[in-house]
Amino acid sequence: xxxxxxxxxELPHPPQATHSVASVSQEKELSDKATETTxxxxxxxxxxxxxxxxxxxxGNGERGRNTPRPIEDVLPPLSSSNEVDxxxxxxxxVIIKEFVQTWYSKITPDHVFVNExxxxxxxxxxxxxxxxxxxxxxxxxxxxxxGLLEEHLSGIRLAxxxxxxxxxxxxxxxxxxxxxxPHPALFxxxxxxxxxxxxxxRESESAWRQLLIQGVLAVLLPTEDLENGCLxxxxxxxxAEMILGNGISGKACEGWLLWEGITRIAEVLQHPGxxxxxxxxxxxxxxxxxxxxxxxxxxxPVAEHDGSSHMPLGNTNNYQNAxxxxxxxxxxxxxxxxxxxxxxxxAIGMIATSSSLPLRSAIAxxxxxxxxxxxxxxxxxxxxxxxxQLLTSKRPIVSMKLWxxxxxxxxxxxxxxxxxxxxxxxxxxxxxxxxxxANTNGILDR
Numbered sequence: 442x443x444x445x446x447x448x449x450x451e452l453p454h455p456p457q458a459t460h461s462v463a464s465v466s467q468e469k470e471l472s473d474k475a476t477e478t479t480x481x482x483x484x485x486x487x488x489x490x491x492x493x494x495x496x497x498x499x500g501n502g503e504r505g506r507n508t509p510r511p512i513e514d515v516l517p518p519l520s521s522s523n524e525v526d527x528x529x530x531x532x533x534x535v536i537i538k539e540f541v542q543t544w545y546s547k548i549t550p551d552h553v554f555v556n557e558x559x560x561x562x563x564x565x566x567x568x569x570x571x572x573x574x575x576x577x578x579x580x581x582x583x584x585x586x587x588g589l590l591e592e593h594l595s596g597i598r599l600a601x602x603x604x605x606x607x608x609x610x611x612x613x614x615x616x617x618x619x620x621x622x623p624h625p626a627l628f629x630x631x632x633x634x635x636x637x638x639x640x641x642x643r644e645s646e647s648a649w650r651q652l653l654i655q656g657v658l659a660v661l662l663p664t665e666d667l668e669n670g671c672l673x674x675x676x677x678x679x680x681a682e683m684i685l686g687n688g689i690s691g692k693a694c695e696g697w698l699l700w701e702g703i704t705r706i707a708e709v710l711q712h713p714g715x716x717x718x719x720x721x722x723x724x725x726x727x728x729x730x731x732x733x734x735x736x737x738x739x740x741x742p743v744a745e746h747d748g749s750s751h752m753p754l755g756n757t758n759n760y761q762n763a764x765x766x767x768x769x770x771x772x773x774x775x776x777x778x779x780x781x782x783x784x785x786x787x788a789i790g791m792i793a794t795s796s797s798l799p800l801r802s803a804i805a806x807x808x809x810x811x812x813x814x815x816x817x818x819x820x821x822x823x824x825x826x827x828x829x830q831l832l833t834s835k836r837p838i839v840s841m842k843l844w845x846x847x848x849x850x851x852x853x854x855x856x857x858x859x860x861x862x863x864x865x866x867x868x869x870x871x872x873x874x875x876x877x878x879a880n881t882n883g884i885l886d887r
Contacts, residue, residue: 484531485512491534491542492516492559494552517563520570533562540683561676565661572660579801583838587846594849596621625649646690650681798887801835837886839868839879 493515512530519526537555545554600617603609611617619630626649631639654677659667666672692698765773848854854861871879879885 481527484527488512488516488527488530488534491538492530492555517560519563519566529566533559536679536683536688540679540687557672558676558679561662561666561672564663564666565658568661577835579838580836580841583843584836584841588842591842591846591849592622594846647682647686650685651677654681654685792884795884795887800882801886835881837872837879837881837883839872839886844868 489512493512513523513526516526516530519529537558541555541558596618597614600614600621603617604612604614609617611620613630613632615632616630619627626646627642628645629635629638629641631642655673658673658677658680662673662676848861848864853864868879871877871885877883
């Protein structure tokens with residue numbers, strides 16, 4: 442007798458698994474393309490096409506080779522870092538391609554004008570970097586910028602309070618704010634009731650940008666270029682309208698661009714472990730299912746929990762309100778005591794070693810540190826010494842506007858006036874009390 446095997450029943454494949462695999466593969470391809478377009482090689486190739494298309498000199502100065510020279514050997518340096526220069530030249534290449542070559546290539550095919558613009562921008566960026574090295578970053582970041590932010594917050598809240606008052610003659614908070622903090626670039630206040638005010642405000646803002654850039658170029662440009670009125674007007678137009686007007690004020694301040702930048706930064710700073718977990722989860726979704734599981738004939742596997750018992754959903758509130766056992770409470774107290782001891786030990790160590798740290802205030806001018814200035818001879822005249830120390834003295838960090846700005850941001854004086862007063866009393870004690878611990882070059886100031 443011959444036994445004939447029954448033919449296997451061929452069931453149609455469900456489209457869900459194929460769609461999931463295809464979507465994951467498309468996402469991988471899109472991510473690979475995005476990384477390729479945003480890599481340093483792609484940026485360098487774009488800069489070479491836009492800014493170095495006329496100069497295809499190769500490795501040994503000849504033409505016709507496949508090994509081009511590095512960009513830092515072809516273009517002038519913008520700063521002291523090649524990585525920063527690459528990104529800056531990428532931005533400059535985009536600006537020149539979109540706003541300069543669109544009309545300049547129709548006039549003449551040469552690149553003399555583009556080369557001159559690049560040379561001037563490079564001179565300005567190097568001079569700006571040199572000036573930034575002499576800036577007191579502590580006072581800028583901890584005192585001046587928080588001071589402006591504090592004035593802005595207080596002005597906005599006062600304007601809203603006055604506009605919402607029943608006895609106020611002005612109902613628009615913007616009018617009240619600009620009356621408190623007038624600025625020539627924002628005058629007149631643009632309102633929909635007066636359409637001409639919008640155009641006038643734009644003209645005032647454009648004139649303010651021109652004045653600002655003219656003042657900056659007077660400091661950064663070399664003398665021979667500053668005396669050239671045509672060149673000064675062109676460079677001022679590029680910086681004032683293309684970069685500040687269209688680039689920063691027009692696009693960089695838009696909400697969608699800010700959110701996209703935050704998203705890109707979050708993707709770059711994502712922990713590698715999280716990326717591996719995401720890839721593993723995608724891989725687990727890509728695993729093919731058996732035929733019984735596809736058509737619901739086999740129950741899905743139950744996830745195993747490590748020593749955790751299942752609890753009905755109705756008892757979650759009771760579980761959250763359950764008292765902590767004595768064993769867990771004991772170890773919690775031990776843990777907090779250990780953390781408090783570690784923090785106290787670190788604070789005592791910082792205070793003990795603060796005397797060996799260098800002074801914050803520089804004794805001599807010229808960007809010297811306090812350690813270098815200690816080895817120099819004192820000034821001959823006492824008047825010059827007093828003037829130098831007055832010019833180079835620094836404010837204590839505790840007295841800077843950073844702390845009052847944080848208090849204004851969370852409305853501490855309104856929500857918790859007792860805490861604000863207590864902190865102010867402690868601040869005055871460490872600044873003017875016995876020992877002056879937080880004064881300039883004090884124990885807490887170093």
